[in-house]
Amino acid sequence: MPRKRPVPDETGSEALKHLKIDDTSSDSDPSDTEPTEHITNAFLDTICRNSLDFDFEEQCSVSLSITNIYACLVCGKYFQGRGQQTHAYFHSINDEHHVFINLKTLHVYVLPDNYEVMDKSLNDIKDIIQPTYSTHDVMRIDDVIGRGHDLMGHPYTVGCVGLNRVKHTSYINVIIQTLAHIRPIRNFLLTLSNLDKRPPLVRKLSMVVRRMWHARRFKAHISPHECVQEIVVLSKGRFGLDEEADPFELLVWMLNTLHGMVRKKKTSVVYETVRGKMQVAMRKVQDVSQDDMVEDVEATISTMPFLALSLELPPTPLFTHPSTDDEDERANIPQVALGTLLQRYDGTTTVETNGLVWQYTVTNLPTYIVCHVKRFTKHNMLEKNPTVVNFPVCNVPFGELLHVHGSTSVTYDLVVNVCHVGHQGKSAVDGAVLTEFEESPFFAYVRQGENLWFRVHDLQVEPVMPQMLFLSDSYIQVWQRN
Structure with a gap:
């Protein structure tokens, strides 16, 4: 049987005298009604919390407007306005859903009578909409x-x-x-x-x-x-919905974009947290014959900031021993230690590319170090280096491994490990693996507390042992200074 609105008796009419009823089609001034505690229980038992979802855009389900939006606390739909001739007003009459909340002010109203109610039982809904x-x-x-x-x-x-x-x-x-x-x-x-x-x-x-x-x-x-x-x-479509993109490129873009939006006096909490400094020495490779005298070439030295340390994996072997049914398929995949990959930035290792010799020296370690394991080569991340990276999850001596002056005793703990998963197809000419993308190829291991780890893959969340982390193809790691 349809629920009828309560009709106040002669005694209740005295309470209604203190209510200011809004008959307009707009409610730009949310203070135009006075809250009442005399009718706080009216229709509150019709609220259905299971139907409420405030994660989506605040947009009217009828007019698609994004201004002055109210949520129906009975069915969860969004409507514009609360005065007469508004979509929320008609919804309250046609569907007999009477309790609405303004998604900006968090004021709750009963329609079509248009009076505000205040009740402590509504606080959990308000806290879900705007957690503080x-x-x-x-x-x-x-x-x-x-x-x-x-x-x-x-x-x-x-x-x-x-x-x-x-x-x-x-x-x-x-x-x-x-x-x-x-x-x-x-x-x-x-x-x-x-x-x-x-x-x-x-x-x-x-x-x-x-x-x-x-x-x-x-x-x-x-x-x-x-x-x-x-x-x-x-991002103007650089990062879209139709195909998976590179999460590392997105991370760098997000860090730089957030820095530009929240910075004060050329700095921000973003750069103060993840940006370090390194010294880069560059010199040309001399092509001389055996009899020529070689003079030392002076290197060009510059200091530059960094948001992440890119780690170059060793090339994948062209030929591997074929595995049998009894062997672990990963037994044939090469392995490398994290410390070996970090030698690129220790100030003594040289890297030669395109006729230039580069030498990187980290001079300032940030509070959080982002490491990027360069697994993908070309063809839109289809060729992947499957080399396994071995690493401890705590007390990694980055200061000692990188020979950072004054920071040799500094250690870091792993807090996030982003991994890639994909079926391995046939091998490419250079030994890389042609990866067949899964529908959702990226997931993350995240740490909670001291040493409790969870594997988060979209909606799936499950606890894991720390020893399981290095079994996946690590792609992005975030390390926290102790």
Whole structure:
């Protein structure tokens, strides 16, 4: 039987005298109605939290307008306005859904009577729409491994929340996971004030990160749809939805773009966290005969910043022993230690390319080091070097390995390991493997607490042992200074 709106009696009419009813088609001034506590329970029992999803763009489901949007707390649909002749007003009459919330002001109204209600039972909904964190909250967020439960009782780990994949965007999901686990950047996004005045990318990324670290979510997953769309638009299609792109290129683009949007006095929390410095020496290779006298060629030395250390893998052998059914297929894949790859930046190793000899010396280590394992060669990431990179997950002496003056005792722990997965096809001429892409080829290992690891592959989140990390094809690593 349809539910009827409550008709106030003579006593209740006294309470309604204090309500200001809005009969206009617009509500640009949300303070035009006074909240009441006399009718706080009216229709609140019709709210269906299982139908609510605030991860998507604030857009009217009828007019597609993006201004003055209200969400129906019964069915979850978005409508424009709340006055007469508005889509929300007609929805309240036609569908008898009466409770609406303004997605900007978080004021709750009952339509079509158009009065505001205030009730503490609505606070959880408001907190889902706009999660807020104090400095004290952020300081304690890493002290314990937070466990939350959605409305269905399904447990999830706070901070390790699955992200819904929008078409071919696993490469975007892993970068969002990466940024959400670099503490200074994460803390900045959690406590950022005046979000409405921030650039769209900063605002939308901040909302995704805030919802990832929320302990009282209605659902155990998040849709980063708005953030993904903003990346596509802002990059002018460089990073799209129709095919997987290079997550490392996206990470560098995101770091530089965020720096430009939030910097103050030529610096920002982004560069202060991940940017280091190195000295680059370059000299030409002399082509001389055996009898000629060779004079030392003076090197050109320059200092330059870096956001990541690119690690060159050794070439894949052209011929390998064929594996049998009883052998592990990975037994034939070459292996290399992380320390060996880092020798490129120790100040003594030289690299020769195109008639030039390069020598790299790291002079300043950042708080977080990003390492990029160069697996892909050409043909749009179809040729991949499958070499296994061996590494410990904690106390890696980057200062000693790189011979950084004054920082030889500095160690780092791994916090994020982005990996690539793909079926191995036939070998290319140079020994690289032609990779057959899977539908979602990128996933991330992320660390929570001291040594608890999770494998996050789009919506799938599962705990793993630290010993399992190096078994996958590492592509991007983020190391945190101890």
